[in-house]
Amino acid sequence: MLESVFQSVPAGIMIVDKNRNITEINKVVENMTMKSKEQIIGKKGGDGLGCYNSLTLLECGTGHICESCILKNSVEYVLNTGKPLFNVEANPELLINDEIKKPWLRLNILRTIINEEKHAVLIIEDISNEKINSNLNNKIKAKEEEISKLKECDQLKNELLANVSHEFKTPLNTILATIQLLEIKGLQSINTNDEDSGQKYIRIIKQNCYRLIKLIDNLIDIGKIGTGFFEMNFKNENIVTLIEEITLAAVEFAKEKGLKLIFDTEIEEKLIACDAEKIERVILNLLSNAIKYTEEKGTIKVNIYEKDQKILISIKDKGEGIPTDMSEDIFQIFRRVDSSFTRKNEGSGIGLYIAKSIVELHQGNILVKSKVGKGSEFIIELPIRLIDEVSNEAAAAYETNVERIQIEFSDIYK
Numbered sequence: 001m002l003e004s005v006f007q008s009v010p011a012g013i014m015i016v017d018k019n020r021n022i023t024e025i026n027k028v029v030e031n032m033t034m035k036s037k038e039q040i041i042g043k044k045g046g047d048g049l050g051c052y053n054s055l056t057l058l059e060c061g062t063g064h065i066c067e068s069c070i071l072k073n074s075v076e077y078v079l080n081t082g083k084p085l086f087n088v089e090a091n092p093e094l095l096i097n098d099e100i101k102k103p104w105l106r107l108n109i110l111r112t113i114i115n116e117e118k119h120a121v122l123i124i125e126d127i128s129n130e131k132i133n134s135n136l137n138n139k140i141k142a143k144e145e146e147i148s149k150l151k152e153c154d155q156l157k158n159e160l161l162a163n164v165s166h167e168f169k170t171p172l173n174t175i176l177a178t179i180q181l182l183e184i185k186g187l188q189s190i191n192t193n194d195e196d197s198g199q200k201y202i203r204i205i206k207q208n209c210y211r212l213i214k215l216i217d218n219l220i221d222i223g224k225i226g227t228g229f230f231e232m233n234f235k236n237e238n239i240v241t242l243i244e245e246i247t248l249a250a251v252e253f254a255k256e257k258g259l260k261l262i263f264d265t266e267i268e269e270k271l272i273a274c275d276a277e278k279i280e281r282v283i284l285n286l287l288s289n290a291i292k293y294t295e296e297k298g299t300i301k302v303n304i305y306e307k308d309q310k311i312l313i314s315i316k317d318k319g320e321g322i323p324t325d326m327s328e329d330i331f332q333i334f335r336r337v338d339s340s341f342t343r344k345n346e347g348s349g350i351g352l353y354i355a356k357s358i359v360e361l362h363q364g365n366i367l368v369k370s371k372v373g374k375g376s377e378f379i380i381e382l383p384i385r386l387i388d389e390v391s392n393e394a395a396a397a398y399e400t401n402v403e404r405i406q407i408e409f410s411d412i413y414k
């Protein structure tokens, strides 16, 4: 009965003595190795199974490589300790029918006593197909994740197209309508001084051209941020003067809406490594938002101070505020508190996404504290660190540029 069980179980059974010499095998082992019982019995484990490494050795277990052989070590462990081992997985290189194969084997190894001698019983399963399936499953999972990421990208691109088309159309329609008005009034009206003069129309056209430039600049930057090619030009700058200059350049734009823009600082001077032009974009974006989302008359405060080895720049308004559940969302691309086409203010929901990316490229952080109806405070945290200036001598010095500011503020006034 035992012989029948021994031969009929669907796993290979191999018995080795205390020297790892094979003393018994069943039919499955013969089939696995494509060798007859006579060719296997009496041989060391690896030699019997056809271990490819054993071929160049005097005997299985004598080579340097054999020290890390999982089969040999497991059998020796069981023989020495008497403790069984279950589910040992091995991937030996075997010469089967003159062909090198690398089957995946799973073994259960137990110690038994035969004729008063310690023997190890090895139950061997060929799990190559299982392994192939699990590898395939892993590959399928990875592909599925890739597809879902691509779908997300595709959705984002569709959103981008829908948003961008609308954003392009609004200023273009305004430009076209203004040109038509100019045509009706005649070009000579440009030189008159009345309130409805051609000068006003030229201003509107210019304003909307700036909006288009801003949109295109933002789109180019989104692409660069997404592909990791957003180039930074770090220099050690006095961050206090930098923020003060940017704020001063924006005072006139705030005034046009009857708003006061006040700069205050707790520190006189602080050199930190930053890209001045990129920081300018962040500050201008925050200032233009503060102006845009504040009703006429009011004060916007820019403050700069030092805390925990960081420079903190705060831009505080008393405007419409942001609902708490949106305070993280607004930094994501295209997220706006009011995204309806009938919204009060123009904007694409790209500015804060770029601002956050720039601040993070400075190893900094940006956050907002806000209450609906009370106002918002945006805080930028920049680490205090310096760079080796010699390595970046080519970096151009920062200069404020009126046109850059006009572009950034282009969607405040229609």
Ligand code: ADP
Residues within 6 Å of the ligand: 285, 289, 290, 293, 317, 319, 320, 321, 322, 330, 335, 336, 337, 338, 346, 347, 348, 349, 350, 351, 352, 353, 376
């Ligand atoms: P947008 O071009 O739409 O202003 P942003 O990315 O700069 O794009 O801002 C995203 C959204 O965050 C805005 O649409 C607005 O809803 C909200 N937001 C930003 N700044 C303020 C602010 N100072 N006060 C109120 N809401 C703001």
